[in-house]
Amino acid sequence: MYSYSFMVCTCQYTVLWKVLLEEAGIQMVLGENDSSQPRGVGFAKNHAIDQSSGTYLCFLDSDDVMMPQRIRLQWEAAIQHPESIIGCQIEREPAEATERYTRWINNLTCEQLLTQVFTSHGPTVIMPTWFCSREWFCHVGRFDEAGKGTPEDLLFFYEHLRKGGGVFRVNQRLLLYRYHPQAATHSVLEGTIWTHRVLFLEERILSRWTFFTIWNAGKQGRKLFRSLTPANQKKVAAFCDVDTNKIAKGFYTYEESKENPKPRIPILHFRDASPPFIICVKLVSIISLSKASVWNPHQIKSCAFSCNKAHIE
Template identity: 60%
Template structure:
């Protein structure tokens, strides 16, 4: 690798060589996974012009050397491979690397791929077809193998993606499988380049929704998602994700409501209440629950409040509570009981309640 901080072998696509799809791959110390990842890209059955655009974010292993070994194999298949990066001792972060890979690419559509994941052969073709058939969609997503254990949860989450974006699982279900047009990427703006600890995917996802985007899903498992101790996702603190989710909930939902009920008088419900702005705390008219022990206490007192007297929020049985609700119960923890209770009240998701779990 070059001794200079910036090492760009090819930063701009050749004139007149525009691809239909650019596979966008940030890379940092990916040598353990790279061969499988690249072989899977090479085996795509997409019939149109495709290219791979990689930005190396200062890898200290032999990732760059491995990548160069694959260049000839890609070119023999008619797949251009664009490689650039830096050799600074400090990585600039996944958001920066993605932006650089997009910047040097030429494709009308962008297929985002992590260097430690594995595409199924039909991924690019099927997502391209879905995107071409739905030009007003913001992005196309699909199932990934890691999340198959919760397929029923994913199914519901993706059907109502605009309603369940405030949950911990909603955005993460589709992030590893993003596919969008270059026009849409440029409309939403580049990824946040704050570096380590910044959830650039989540921030981009929220900004996409602010711009009116929605998701189209290919109902097939098209990616093997690798979850390991060196994954970039581990650098993002849970508290950071929580704060962003609360902020987005307040911006998109609570700002439209005069009052609401928090469904769950337990730990998660109380945490949400404490995280709200003072204005939205005042909108909480009650907590509701099914736990008789919580209900019998009658009230939740916000002990940390600076107000005097301290706020005391009624705790009701859910059948005695009134919508709208923010539901702070995990969907996969009640074996259908929660869904049954919501259905019994004849409530419509996205109107009478939103999930925040």
Template identity: 70%
Template sequence: MFPQRVRLQYDASVLHQNSLIGCRVQRLPEGSTERYTRWINSLTPDQLVSQVYTSHGPTVVMPTWFCSRKLFLKVGPFDEGGKGVPEDLLLFYKILRQGGGLLRVDECLLVYRYHEKATTHSVTAETIWKLRVDFLQERVLSQCENFTIWNAGKQGRKLYRSLSQTNQRKVKAFCDVDENKIQKGFYTYEESKERPKPKVPILHYKDASGPFIICVKLDMTGGVLEENLNSLQLKEGIDYYHFN
């Protein structure tokens, strides 16, 4: 920790007693998990809330956590299930479910060390995936009459197959930029027990309508995804949500 960490986060917690408070970090070794570190440090206040569904996990990362005793006693302790339990994600979701806020002190107050034997590597991708899908369904999809999955490829189809049957029926289309996928016209859910098997249209993103669940990784397309979203003049957290 940097010397001013406790003072600055304590000052923030006095003003925001129902919020989980984080800070910016310096990664060690320098340059490790470059995309993840950039994400941690550059999220806007609104994105701390709107991007809680991404595969990066908590938008306020656990090593930076600071909160009032009042909030901690309200939410309860970590899940002590042991190896393979994503205790930070579970507690993070509990805080949000109970109406807690999210805040970041915009100063670098912590050196966040990366090493290959970190406990986080013991949590399986499928465990995280199921928790994230359930949280997305609970917080976003349950409020939607219908929605579009942005990505007709592997990740978009995986999300569709992971949804409850009720939410699968709300998927009005997939959208994409890949002409080969668009020309196919439909995605057929072959594993479905329904007859006839569900067929979901595949559209160009300009022909699709929101709200969108984005299943394309952030910061991986050289800005193309972000430009496409901006061109549609959509508002994050209302018209679209990042899932990957």
């Protein structure tokens, strides 16, 4: 166990647990940041790994609870998937906290664990459930130690994918994931996450496309367009939407552009638009469209870049 801040470390409890665990034959190594300032979650995770010695790494936040069978089941999965991050389903406490996010994290298919990595929810297996080999962790690299406000789990997850890593989930609820307002995730600004997501989208998807359509002519679709590099902005063939008021405008004019005349991007009905698509709408909206049989995202080349905010709820 490693505490990243003297303000967080409740020494009396950690010492008590060390005694109890060692009486049960389980060695516990304690470490803490001895500076006057917190060093951040990434720093703590890296140092916890440094002071440990096992072949496999099982992550657990101090405010969460794991089920007795968690290590065994994830270890068995890690043997079968040695270059993967192994996650599991979760129970949320309180149950009504971030309900949409909890449904998403628990119900992704094997395919979606990789295809939905660009959404605003973040890693498709939630960080407190991660399990992997030490060898693979060292291959990917360490957590970012920039400190407060850094999405170190998201950055590590992206690097893991860059190195060819897989994602696997044990389909049992092996972790009680507690919600509280003081959680470190709340220190990460939505804008910071957005910037990293756009960069990863451009690197992994848009760099391979010569043109594409942004599904959403509204605020979020225009925000995505403005966030792209100039080279990728020129690849946007059109916006598309289902809203007749937006479609009636005909064009989106990029007023902030330094070009003259200003770029004008057509706004089309989705039936008239051409793939591939960057889908910049809420995942629940995508599901509703698919169930209504007006459009099936699985039959058209597309990439979901949903705009849900559940990652920082």
